Amino acid sequence: MKSDYVVEMRGIGKRFGGIHALKGVDLELRPGEIMGIVGDNGAGKSTLMKILSGAYLADEGEIYVEGRKVHLHNPQDAYNLGIGMIYQDLALFNNLDVARNIFVGREYSRGPLGLMLDKKSMYKKAEELIQELRVDIKSPRLNVARMSGGQRQMVACARAIAFQSKILIMDEPTAALGVTEAGKLLSLIRNLKERGLSILLITQRIPDILAIADRVFVLKGGQRQAVLDVSQVTLDDVVTMIVRGKDPNGINAPSVEFQSFG
Amino acid sequence: MLRFDPSGLRKYTVIFVLLALVGLFSLTSPYFLTTRNITNIISQNTYFVIVAVGLSFVMIGGGIDLSVGYQMSLVSVVTAMLMVIYEQPVWLAIIAGLVLGTLLGLINGIIVTRIRIFPLIATLATSVIFQGISYMISQAKTYRNYPEAFLFITKSKVLGLPFDVFLTLLIVVLASFVYYQTIFGLRVMALGGNEEASRLAGINTRRLRVALYAICGFVVAIGTMVMISKSNTTHSSFGPGTEFIALTAAIVGGISFMGGEGNVPALVAGVFVLAVVGNGMQLAGWGIYPQYIVRGAILLGAVAFDEYQKNARRSRLAKS
Numbered sequence: 001m002k003s004d005y006v007v008e009m010r011g012i013g014k015r016f017g018g019i020h021a022l023k024g025v026d027l028e029l030r031p032g033e034i035m036g037i038v039g040d041n042g043a044g045k046s047t048l049m050k051i052l053s054g055a056y057l058a059d060e061g062e063i064y065v066e067g068r069k070v071h072l073h074n075p076q077d078a079y080n081l082g083i084g085m086i087y088q089d090l091a092l093f094n095n096l097d098v099a100r101n102i103f104v105g106r107e108y109s110r111g112p113l114g115l116m117l118d119k120k121s122m123y124k125k126a127e128e129l130i131q132e133l134r135v136d137i138k139s140p141r142l143n144v145a146r147m148s149g150g151q152r153q154m155v156a157c158a159r160a161i162a163f164q165s166k167i168l169i170m171d172e173p174t175a176a177l178g179v180t181e182a183g184k185l186l187s188l189i190r191n192l193k194e195r196g197l198s199i200l201l202i203t204q205r206i207p208d209i210l211a212i213a214d215r216v217f218v219l220k221g222g223q224r225q226a227v228l229d230v231s232q233v234t235l236d237d238v239v240t241m242i243v244r245g246k247d248p249n250g251i252n253a254p255s256v257e258f259q260s261f262g
Numbered sequence: 263m264l265r266f267d268p269s270g271l272r273k274y275t276v277i278f279v280l281l282a283l284v285g286l287f288s289l290t291s292p293y294f295l296t297t298r299n300i301t302n303i304i305s306q307n308t309y310f311v312i313v314a315v316g317l318s319f320v321m322i323g324g325g326i327d328l329s330v331g332y333q334m335s336l337v338s339v340v341t342a343m344l345m346v347i348y349e350q351p352v353w354l355a356i357i358a359g360l361v362l363g364t365l366l367g368l369i370n371g372i373i374v375t376r377i378r379i380f381p382l383i384a385t386l387a388t389s390v391i392f393q394g395i396s397y398m399i400s401q402a403k404t405y406r407n408y409p410e411a412f413l414f415i416t417k418s419k420v421l422g423l424p425f426d427v428f429l430t431l432l433i434v435v436l437a438s439f440v441y442y443q444t445i446f447g448l449r450v451m452a453l454g455g456n457e458e459a460s461r462l463a464g465i466n467t468r469r470l471r472v473a474l475y476a477i478c479g480f481v482v483a484i485g486t487m488v489m490i491s492k493s494n495t496t497h498s499s500f501g502p503g504t505e506f507i508a509l510t511a512a513i514v515g516g517i518s519f520m521g522g523e524g525n526v527p528a529l530v531a532g533v534f535v536l537a538v539v540g541n542g543m544q545l546a547g548w549g550i551y552p553q554y555i556v557r558g559a560i561l562l563g564a565v566a567f568d569e570y571q572k573n574a575r576r577s578r579l580a581k582s
Binding site for chain 1: 443446447459460461465
């Protein structure tokens with residue numbers, strides 16, 4: 001079956017103990033689009049995305065990637081399907097340099113049995129990625145511990161695209177950045193879209209979404225509220241949807257059951 | 263691998279400390295810098311170096327193993343009894359010892375990763391268990407006079423070097439190679455640097471950590487063979503205490519308690535810092551016991567230095 005979507009999530013449910021973090025959520029991502037994922041704290045944004053990246057297992061529901069049903073048991077499974085995720089806490093290694101951060105877990109190998117690290121190719125490829133992404137990192141040999149928040153995001157992006165990800169999930173990439181760095185990152189994200197990636201972007205900064213996204217997916221209380229076309233909405237529309245949910249009178253609006261799952 | 267980086271220089275501080283100590287003791291005692299004394303220091307410390315290298319795998323991966331001393335006790339007793347009491351061939355006894363050592367490491371690794379208790383406490387507990395088993399098997403007896411073929415380990419020469427020195431060098435070179443040139447080595451560093459990120463990078467962190475404990479057990483068992491070949495005697499009390507020296511040497515050599523950092527040459531220098539201090543004190547006529555006080559102080563000092571460096575780095579990062 002050929003699908004119109006690169007990713008389809010159907011009826012995704014997830015509980016953490018007694019907390020119902022996600023309730024039957026459907027999501028469809030079109031090829032080559034940027035979709036913003038918004039919602040209040042605890043709405044289930046990160047949980048939903050972590051299920052797609054293989055970091056969490058869904059309790060119920062199905063996931064289709066390019067029309068094929070898939071089972072994601074761990075991050076490696078997701079990688080193999082071309083799904084890369086950049087985590088909010090960045091998941092970088094402060095004790096390693098840029099190239100090693102990009103390639104760890106999927107190293108270039110050489111030598112008998114492929115046990116040895118092909119450092120030459122790794123540094124070369126890292127250098128290429130840095131140039132391709134037009135980011136200001138002087139050398140792939142620099143340690144990431146001493147880099148700025150923006151540079152660290154760039155390393156995380158380079159890591160995600162080095163493995164030919166087709167679908168990129170970004171969790172609050174601009175949250176810790178200053179205005180200039182955030183701007184650079186947004187243009188990088190646009191740049192990634194031009195390369196044909198489909199991008200899911202979790203953020204609290206609605207203006208970012210309006211600036212670069214094609215559609216915006218609104219979650220509240222672990223349930224899908226709406227998918228809005230960015231070209232047809234205003235900032236107010238999105239905020240209202242986040243706060244009130246799909247039922248504007250608020251009578252049947254789902255309540256946020258727990259606050260700490262972002 | 264050894265590209266210049268100003269902060270990288272501190273990795274080699276310990277080598278300068280070692281050189282400074284050698285200089286100091288050559289001034290205080292005319293016997294210190296003699297071929298005989300230096301040969302002695304090296305020969306007495308080969309197995310400490312081997313054990314420290316074994317432990318470094320666990321530590322760089324962000325863990326700790328306090329049980330290596332009693333792993334040595336148990337492995338040595340089993341190996342010695344196989345040769346002396348059960349008259350098994352030497353090769354079989356050695357293989358049995360190495361397999362046993364690997365198993366003990368494996369047990370530690372499984373306990374640490376499955377039960378998820380602090381490795382410090384977990385390996386303290388297994389250490390006492392290994393102690394009990396070692397004494398039960400040996401019945402607290404001493405076993406001596408191994409077959410000539412076993413004493414080969416310390417008596418024969420390869421390329422002009424005593425075999426145990428050669429073996430130690432081989433292990434040091436091999437470990438360096440693994441850390442810096444292999445995918446496995448990079449993943450060990452990654453695991454020690456950020457365990458959750460390693461998992462998200464698709465590394466099977468649990469299996470990797472178990473493997474590190476098993477490698478530690480295996481290398482420690484090699485060190486045990488050297489130890490008992492050198493003494494030509496075994497008792498359950500041989501081995502314990504080594505974990506302290508290896509741990510101190512590792513910290514002195516710049517292997518962080520938090521994992522993710524360390525290099526083998528500095529680790530070896532760390533072992534010899536302790537050895538040279540002990541030897542120098544003995545030549546100065548201080549006897550053996552004050553050495554314990556000094557070793558304890560060195561460990562405290564090294565940990566404090568490690569902590570200080572990390573805080574300094576953190577505040578520097580916070581400022582930038």
